[in-house]
Amino acid sequence: MSVKRPKGTQDFLPAGSPGFSPEFGASNLNFLTATAQQVLERAGAKLIFTPVFEEAELVKRGVGDSTDIVRKEQFTVSHHGDHGGYILRPEGTASLMRAYMENGLKQLPLPLKLWTHGPMFRAERHQKGRYRQFHQLDYEIIGSDAALVDAEAIALMWNVIEALGLKHARIKLGSIGDAADRERYNAYLRERFTPLYDQLSPDSQDRLTRNPMRILDSKAPVDQELIADMNIQPMLDFLGEEAAAHFAEVQRTLHAWGIPFDIDPTIVRGLDYYRRTAWELHHEGVGAKSALGGGGRYDGLAQALGAKDPIPGIGWALGVERLLIAMQDEGLTFPAPPRPALFLAALDADQLAVTAELALGLRHLAQVEFAYRPLKMKQIFSEAERRNAVWVGFLGSDEAASQTVSLKNLDTGEQRVVAQAALADVL
Template identity: 35%
Template sequence: MSLVKVKGTYDVLSSEARRWQALETYVKAVFKKFNYQEIRTPIMEYSNVFHREDENSDMVTKETYNFEDKGGRMLTLRPEGTAGIIRSYIENKLYATNDLVKLWYMGPNFRYERPQKGRFRQFSQFGVEVVGAMDPYLDAEVIQLAYEIIKGLSLKGVSVKINSLGDKASKQNYMKVLKAFLEPKKDQLSPDSQARLDKNPLRILDSKDPVDKELLKDAPLPLDHLSDEAKLNFEKIQEALALAGVEYKIDKRLVRGLDYYSFVVFEIQADIEGFGSQNALGGGGRYNELVESLGGPSKPGVGFAFGMERLLDALELEGIKMVDEPKLDAYFITFDETSKKEAMKLQSLLRKENISVDLNYSGKAFKGQLKEALAQNAKFLLILGENELNMGKINVKNTKTEFQELIDIKDLVINLKEMLHHV
């Protein structure tokens, strides 16, 4: 039996890992600039963290990986980051010492869905959660942060789409209006939308089914059914976004896939050729009831998440390289046991000076070693033959200029540091 990776997962090989590391480093730097602090939570939680009475999204009802542990406890691999972070916020009583916590996270999530380009059953996300304040200027900051991350990557056609679902009361009233509009058309809706009509009618607005789209053309929209409080909140968010220099468009049909959202929701989209119709790179919104529904105090929150794989795909399609090809500072070429021993000793000295260096361990002849050194983009060759050793010398060759000089072995570290300074 041949061993293969699990369906919907992938291997990040060393050549790809550099791209991941570069993106991670960039994102962390932006979070630092906005004064957000890191939080790390387990990839598995007790199932009731996600499977709550107030959450009927497809992600939770259809796509979670659930299992029973040896103690008979039901566990779930996290399908998204927010609920686990709120569980941690409550359990560790972060609200007792901080009126407002601004957190960022990064890591894998798991959903049992149909694998397709840019979408996997194990996938990585980064995002933020801000808990403790209901402030339109804070909502604007979170949107600005999401926008700056994407805009700073030099992607083209980046746009911000915003909408408001209103407060709890106006959201519930709207869903009654929407349901009344759709009930007479129920038999014409797609099977998924028929199932959503009773439990989650708001999600029907996000349907990609052509028949659903046609039926929804004249449907009532959340923005037209806001309470006065929700209207004022949305106006202030728009004013704050303008102050922050963030251009945006109102998308009245925009909803997010999780039931806990209320008030503002948003997406960051990019118009990228070959990216398909699903052009959203990430998004989020406000969730004022989630903390309380998980057993915590009444604390409002807002956040967003981006898929790492989608973002890396977008960068590749746009031809944006965040990292150069790796270059090795030096590569030892040896010819026998004696020269290899000397290379091992010198290699340790060089690495202590933060010089990247390697040698061949496969017993290859000179040509094979040279080929390997060039394949690793070595800047210098360090050649240790019998003649060099007898003289206490080493040949140092610049692979770009092909200039070669014989220097004392004892002076290798200081001389090579100087040479590297000029390449």
């Protein structure tokens, strides 16, 4: 075995495969998207799909070229050896806003709710819940800056979690204010930490220039001890009047709707276009960073992509693999893939053609499989069981002569002989 799947990727296998891991069964992906679809489409979200590769410029401008994603995690797409200026998308929001702007979607009733799902790509060293190709469920609502829209977006994310049966997820809610608020806060943090530069961990020394807010949730013990003694004001103290009112209304609405959340003043966004409301969904089972997903308002995105006027928007993404790991961690079971209603086999070569014809004729009704060569009685039952069929049916010379099929229900043991023409009634 010399050819392997690319580093940091994984195969989602059919149940029963050797080496099958229950949380990454192929049918689990369908289950998650179907669950999200029900929740989101009942709220009026429209399904949309965009390419998995985009112009590098979109990601650079939409995600921010100071972020790790752009600095070191991009997969570039080349064509005939020439770099085509494309990269595999690392996230979905910029693509959806691009599609909104490019295709005149503002003609649809606004604000427009969109949802999508699919693979994303980041060239990272992978670890638990973190892969180079991973999947996201994505919801965005474009065209309104109302706090009610923020609250609904958070509620919908929570509804998806509830629909999946997860009990131990927690929403951490914060606000990063408007652009000016964040600038003032970053200036404040630099002012406080710069005199203590030598006492910071090396990582935080770097953060001080790139993203001071990250220092506050540093895991390094030296940082934590330092911060504990400094009496640092939280970001929320720096919110402007409008941002503060907006944040208060989001909280009030979530309370009214019974959506549980904790205020977390350390919430930071790695992507540059976020404004005001930001939140993360955490779960202890998924590994080091424990985030199942995150969301935020991105009123600055459209203009970063070249729009003349601002287009407000807010959205979230859930990591599919992380949801699956969390479900596994909580002991939730995944729906079993569909099982055959009937497995048909012939005892002799003479009846083989009949079993095949019968099987094909029944497939508009149910999942029906058949054997491609005559089998012995033991084999017929064994093969039917391996496929987890509900009914096993077989034809020998007797059945062929009388145009019947002998049936046995593998769950109940019920046994009967029916006319071939009446097989459909049994299923």
